[in-house]
């Protein structure tokens with residue numbers, strides 16, 4: 117595989133994962149049109165634009181307006197070859213129709229959060245410190261993490277922690293939350309961390325991750341409807357690809373990866389290129405610990 121191409125100027129804020137592998141498998145070329153559904157800070161997008169020089173085009177979507185502003189600045193050097201749009205990637209059909217396009221030559225999804233969102237310190241994604249329990253990537257979304265914690269039934273909260281967070285102690289945690297919110301509704305991350313710490317007996321506290329990691333993951337997935345969105349785009353993506361066009365998806369936990377694997381396998385239009393998911397090298401994981409859980413799956417649209 118070739119050496120990674122440099123990412124955008126704001127690379128200190130987010131290091132693009134599996135960049136070399138994405139370029140090798142997406143195979144961007146001049147004249148092609150590529151869709152990046154998770155623009156973030158534009159790291160992958162910039163590399164795709166460089167590789168598809170001089171005439172490749174990139175349509176980048178992100179529903180977080182702060183990410184979008186940074187991506188626009190990062191991709192300014194590509195002029196009209198880059199089009200950045202604030203949108204949920206589930207809307208790609210309408211977005212492409214607005215641009216007068218019905219097919220693209222490749223689709224990339226790099227799911228989840230950017231380091232910018234994780235580290236911004238005010239959106240409640242991190243369990244370190246005290247932040248407002250928001251967790252919306254798109255601030256137009258109507259429900260925050262605090263809303264869910266203060267409103268959902270014990271069973272619904274337990275399901276979120278168990279299914280989305282893969283947290284085995286989901287039931288006692290949900291019970292402790294429902295009890296605690298009677299006295300004081302949830303507003304900040306440290307409140308939630310304290311309740312989780314108390315609800316899980318010490319002997320069950322995990323050693324390698326923070327005790328609240330899985331609860332935070334579950335809540336974040338629920339607030340942003342991440343799995344529903346993924347199912348929707350996996351359902352429509354292949355229809356928007358030109359024959360020979362590739363669909364590349366980077367996921368960060370087993371729930372997402374399972375959905376991608378199944379959707380690719382059952383989609384008659386697609387031929388799976390990566391029999392096993394592509395994983396980052398040890399060198400990449402050392403440079404960027406966030407890459408450790410990444411899995412890349414790629415499928416190609418057949419003719420017809």
Ligand SMILES: C[S@@+](CC[C@H](N)C(=O)[O-])C[C@H]1O[C@@H](n2cnc3c(N)ncnc32)[C@H](O)[C@@H]1O
Nearest residue numbers: 132154156157158159160178179204205226229
């Ligand atoms: C991991 S980051 C992408 C980083 C980017 N590939 C780069 O190299 O800079 C994921 C981005 O996807 C966005 N995102 C997540 N779900 C989305 C959705 N359903 N629609 C649009 N953007 C979404 C997040 O706001 C975040 O900025």
